[in-house]
Amino acid sequence: MSQIFLANAYRGKRVRWSAWVQHADLTGTDVGLFMLVDGPHETFAYDDMKTRTLSGTSDWHQISVVLDVPSNGLGIQAGMTMNGSGTLRMDDARLEIVGLDVPSTNTLATPLASTEDSAAVNTYYAQGGSAPGNLDFEGVSPTPQSAVDWLKGAASPITTTDPTASLSDLEPLKQMIGAAHLVGLGEGTHGTREFFQMKHRIVQMLVRDMGFTTFAIEASTPEANDLNRYVLNGEGDPKVLLSRLYFWTWNTQEVLDMIHWMQQWNASVQPSRRVQFLGFDMQFPGEAMDSVQAFVTALNPADSAYVASRFTCMNPYRNRGRTQAEVPASFYAGRVSASEQAACKAGLQQVYDLIAADMVKYSTAATAATFNLRLHDARLVQQWESRCAVTGFTQNLARDRFMAENIGWIRDQAGANGKVVLWAHNGHIQSVEGFMGGHLRAAYGRDYVNLGFAFGTGGFNAVGLNGEGLKSWQTNFIPTNSIEAIFAGTNKFGLLLDTRTISSGGAATTLSGPIVMRSIGSSFNGSAESSFFGPVTLPAAFDLLLFIQTTTPSQLLPFVFETR
Numbered sequence: 001m002s003q004i005f006l007a008n009a010y011r012g013k014r015v016r017w018s019a020w021v022q023h024a025d026l027t028g029t030d031v032g033l034f035m036l037v038d039g040p041h042e043t044f045a046y047d048d049m050k051t052r053t054l055s056g057t058s059d060w061h062q063i064s065v066v067l068d069v070p071s072n073g074l075g076i077q078a079g080m081t082m083n084g085s086g087t088l089r090m091d092d093a094r095l096e097i098v099g100l101d102v103p104s105t106n107t108l109a110t111p112l113a114s115t116e117d118s119a120a121v122n123t124y125y126a127q128g129g130s131a132p133g134n135l136d137f138e139g140v141s142p143t144p145q146s147a148v149d150w151l152k153g154a155a156s157p158i159t160t161t162d163p164t165a166s167l168s169d170l171e172p173l174k175q176m177i178g179a180a181h182l183v184g185l186g187e188g189t190h191g192t193r194e195f196f197q198m199k200h201r202i203v204q205m206l207v208r209d210m211g212f213t214t215f216a217i218e219a220s221t222p223e224a225n226d227l228n229r230y231v232l233n234g235e236g237d238p239k240v241l242l243s244r245l246y247f248w249t250w251n252t253q254e255v256l257d258m259i260h261w262m263q264q265w266n267a268s269v270q271p272s273r274r275v276q277f278l279g280f281d282m283q284f285p286g287e288a289m290d291s292v293q294a295f296v297t298a299l300n301p302a303d304s305a306y307v308a309s310r311f312t313c314m315n316p317y318r319n320r321g322r323t324q325a326e327v328p329a330s331f332y333a334g335r336v337s338a339s340e341q342a343a344c345k346a347g348l349q350q351v352y353d354l355i356a357a358d359m360v361k362y363s364t365a366a367t368a369a370t371f372n373l374r375l376h377d378a379r380l381v382q383q384w385e386s387r388c389a390v391t392g393f394t395q396n397l398a399r400d401r402f403m404a405e406n407i408g409w410i411r412d413q414a415g416a417n418g419k420v421v422l423w424a425h426n427g428h429i430q431s432v433e434g435f436m437g438g439h440l441r442a443a444y445g446r447d448y449v450n451l452g453f454a455f456g457t458g459g460f461n462a463v464g465l466n467g468e469g470l471k472s473w474q475t476n477f478i479p480t481n482s483i484e485a486i487f488a489g490t491n492k493f494g495l496l497l498d499t500r501t502i503s504s505g506g507a508a509t510t511l512s513g514p515i516v517m518r519s520i521g522s523s524f525n526g527s528a529e530s531s532f533f534g535p536v537t538l539p540a541a542f543d544l545l546l547f548i549q550t551t552t553p554s555q556l557l558p559f560v561f562e563t564r
Contacts, residue, residue: 001079001080001081001090002034002077002078002079002080002081003077003078003079003128003132003133004075004076004077004124004125004127004128005075005076005125005128005129005130005131005132006074006075006076006125006126006128006129006130007037007038007069007073007074007075007076007125008130009130009131010069010073010076010097011069011070011071011072011073012069012070012071013068013069013097014066014067014068014069014097014098014099014100014102014104015035015066015067015068015069015076015095015096015097015098016064016065016066016094016095016096016097016098016102017033017035017064017065017066017067017078017093017094017095018033018062018063018064018065018093018094018096019033019062019063019064019080019090019091019092019093019094019135020060020061020062020090020091020092021054021058021060021061021062021063021080021088021089021090021091022058022059022060022061022088022089022091023054023056023057023058023086023087023088023089024057024086024087025056025057025085025086025087026054026055026056026057026082026084026085026086026087026088027055027084027085027086028053028055028082028083028084028085028086029050029053029083029084030048030050030053030081030082030083030084031049031053031054031055031081031082031083031084031088032048032049032050032052032053032054032063032080032081033048033049033063033064033065033078033079033080033081034046034047034048034049034065034077034078034079034080034081035047035065035067035076035077035078035079036067036076036077036078037067037068037069037070037073037075037076038073038074038075038076038077038114038121038125039070039072039073039074039111039114039121040072040074040118040121040122041113041114041117041118042111042112042113042114043108043111043112043114044067044068044069044070044073044108044111045067045068045069045104045106045108046067046106046107046108046112047065047066047067047105047106047107048065048081048107049063049065049105050107051107054088060091064105065105066098066102066103066104066105066106067104067105067106068104068106074118074121074122074125075121075122075124075125075128076125078095078132090137091136091137092135092136092137093132093135093136093137094135095131095132095135115390115391115392115394116390116391116392116393116394117390117394119397119434120392120393120394120396120397120434121393122434123393123397123432123433123434123435124393126432126433127432127534127535128535129514129535142480142481142485143480143481143485143486143489143510144507144510145489146507147486147507147508147509147510147511148486148489148490149507150506150507150508150511151486151487151489151490151495151497151508151511152490152492154497154498154501154508155490155492155495155496155497155547156169156172156173156495156496156497157169157492157493157494157495157496158170158198158493158494158495158496158546158547158548159493159494160493161193161194161197161198161201161494161548162197162201163197163200163201163204163257163258163261165201167201167204167205167208167209170201170202170205170496172496173202173205173496173544174205174209174210176449176496176498176543176544177206177210177449178449179447180446180447180448180449181411181417181418181419181420181444181447182407182411182419182420182422182440182444182447182448182449183206183212183419183420183421183422183448183449183450183451184421184422184424184428184429184437184440184448184449184450184451185199185202185203185421185422185423185424185429185450185451185453186424186425186426186427186428186429186430186450186451186452186453186542187199187424187425187426187453188426188452188453188454188455188517188518188519188520189455189460189461189462189518189520189521189524190249190425190461190462190520190521190522191249191460191461191462191472191520191522191553191554192453192455192458192459192460192461192551192552192553192554193252193254193551193552193553193554193555194455194548194551194552195453195455195548195551196252196254196255196258196554197254198453198494198546198548199258199423199453200254200257200258200261202421202451203215203258203262203275203421204261206419206421207262207265207273207275208265210419211273211419212275212419212420212421213272213273213274213275213276213414213418213419214275214276214278214410214414214418214419214420214421215262215275215276215277215278215420215421215423216278216279216280216407216410216420216421216422216423217245217250217277217278217279217280217422217423217424218247218279218280218281218403218423218424218425218428219245219246219247219250219279219280219281220245220246220279220281220282220283220284220287220288220380221278221279221280221281221282221288221376221377221380221406222279222287222288222290222291222377222380223241223244223245223246223279223284223287224245224277224278224279225278225279225373226241226244227241227242227244227245227259227277228276228277228278230259230263230277231259231262231263231266231275231276231277232266232274232276234263234267237560238256238259238260238263239256239557239560240560242255242256242259242557243557243559243560245279246283246284246319248461248470248522248556248559249522249554251556251557251559252554252555252556252557253554253555253556253557254554254555256557259277262275262277278410280403280406280407280410280422281399281403281406282380282383282384282387282399282402282403282406283384283399284318284319285314285317285318285319285380285381285384285385286318286319286320288377288378288380288381288384289311289314289318289377289381291374291377292307292311292351292355292374292377292378292381293307293308293311295355295366295370295374295377296351296354296355296358296374299358299362299365299366300358300362303354306350306354307351307354309347310347310348310350310351311347311348311351311381313336313340313343313344313347314344314348314381314384314385317329317331317332317388329384329388330388330391332385332388332389333388333389333390333391334391341385341389344385345382345385345386345389348378348381348382348385349382351378351381352375352378352379352382355371355374355375355378356375358371359371359375369413372413376406376409379409380406383402383405383406386398386402387399387402397434397435400428400434400435400436400438400439401436401439403424403428403436404436404437404439404440404443405439407420407422407436407440408443411444424436425519425521426452426453426519426542427519427521429450429451429452429542430450430452430536430541430542431448431450431540431541431542431543432540432541437450449543449544450542450543450544451542451543451544451545451546452517452541452542452544452545452546453545453546453547453548454483454484454487454517454518454545454546454547454548455484455518455547455548455549455550455551456478456484456487456488456547456548456549456550457475457476457477457478457488457549457550457551458474458475458550458551458552459472459473459474459475459551459552459553460472460473460475460520460524460551460553460554461473461553461554461556462520462521462522462523462524463522463523463524464523464524464525464526465523465524465525466525466526466527470556472553473524473526473553475529477529477530479516479530479533481515481516482515482516482517482518482533483511483515483516483517483518483536483545484517484518484547486510486511487545487547487549488549491549492547492549493548493549494546494547494548494549495546495547496544496545496546496547497544497545497546497547498543498544499511499538499539499542499543499544499545500539500543502538502539511538512537512538513535513536513537513538514535514536514537515535515536515537515538516533516534516535516536517533517534517535517536518532518533519532519533519534520532
């Protein structure tokens with residue numbers, strides 16, 4: 001149980017993290033308070049009370065840890081840990097600046113080198129704000145009725161999630177999007193039927209009424225290109241092609257229904273209005289490698305061995321269709337030496353440079369569009385290597401940076417007037433520095449508009465973090481200090497809010513934040529639901545929010561993958 005926050009207010013100071021505790025029948029080797037201070041490249045100080053761990057039974061008493069925060073400290077994490085059994089209660093926690101006469105309890109003789117880069121550390125801690133909160137565990141004030149009343153008047157009602165129904169309730173969304181050429185559609189979980197249905201409806205509106213001709217999803221480019229041939233020309237079996245995106249999250253009836261709609265739309269309109277189905281992720285390099293190898297071999301067989309030798313370092317980690325890699329990608333950074341990584345990176349750059357040179361040398365052998373696509377495939381392999389060469393939160397941010405780069409490539413291919421709609425998790429589309437949406441905001445400004453999705457209660461699919469596997473979950477948990485609580489208080493089926501209309505000092509101030517909001521990806525821990533809520537600031541994170549009161553799990557499809 002912990003909080004993270006920026007160290008700015010505590011730099012150059014000694015701080016004490018304390019709390020009152022009561023415990024019964026405690027056993028374990030790591031039970032007590034903990035605190036750590038992170039810098040740009042290292043952890044400066046750490047104490048988890050392991051040398052004075054709590055045990056047995058005791059009435060209420062105060063405990064503490066004391067650490068120094070250097071002038072270049074970036075973030076602090078403080079909380080309680082219990083690696084054992086028994087009952088442990090905590091109350092009236094406190095973080096305070098103390099004098100040097102209070103002894104430090106730092107257990108690190110020297111700073112511990114970080115596996116994260118400084119940008120990742122800063123982005124991570126910035127999510128927690130400038131100071132800890134709710135330390136007396138009395139809770140944050142309940143949602144003010146004035147905020148609920150304001151929302152009722154400011155938000156537009158959503159009447160249905162059915163993609164076959166009228167789109168008339170989405171008319172206000174057209175004004176909210178305006179002239180933007182890039183629209184990001186998020187989701188508060190990767191397994192919610194109503195989110196997917198609503199995104200299907202919005203895609204229909206964007207394509208039919210607003211001239212959007214490119215759809216791009218959080219999936220690998222080459223595999224999405226295979227699906228694109230079905231969407232454009234009816235080529236292939238969409239169930240097989242959807243399976244070949246590898247993600248259980250997208251292998252659903254809701255996404256398949258949208259794909260069928262796209263294909264039917266394309267068959268009924270003139271070529272200039274047809275919509276493409278593309279991908280902007282780089283998590284699976286196998287088909288990108290195969291595409292590059294086959295292309296280069298066809299251009300000049302003499303270069304085939306050259307490319308194969310430079311892809312050798314990737315072979316143990318690449319996927320082979322639905323078959324997983326021989327060695328998990330997560331092992332790359334730990335198993336490969338720095339010199340081997342450098343050699344691999346150089347070789348992948350040589351492959352990229354070869355294709356770039358071939359665009360001039362063999363300019364009549366393939367179209368410029370084909371060359372650009374194969375060059376992009378080579379870049380995907382480079383991105384995969386760079387992402388897996390780092391670990392932890394730095395790796396997450398590297399993926400977001402590369403996804404934004406790939407969206408930029410898609411945007412460029414669409415042309416100056418091209419309009420692109422994106423499908424990804426809320427965490428990616430948010431306009432927060434370091435994340436995909438943050439990069440897009442920096443590059444495109446207000447030409448990028450994002451729409452976050454939230455829900456009140458109901459069901460969703462996710463992989464259980466306690467070994468339950470992929471399953472359906474149900475939740476009725478809504479913290480009183482959450483965005484969800486304000487929306488749920490309206491008792492509306494669904495609402496669409498332009499968060500840019502929120503003004504400070506009025507009834508909507510609570511909504512501006514920081515205020516917590518639910519975020520569930522592909523995994524979930526049913527015994528720790530509160531940990532799936534984190535602080536957001538509006539409208540900085542999301543231009544628009546769409547809320548559905550009650551949800552159900554997405555309809556998963558069986559994988560019907562076939563090798564080519």
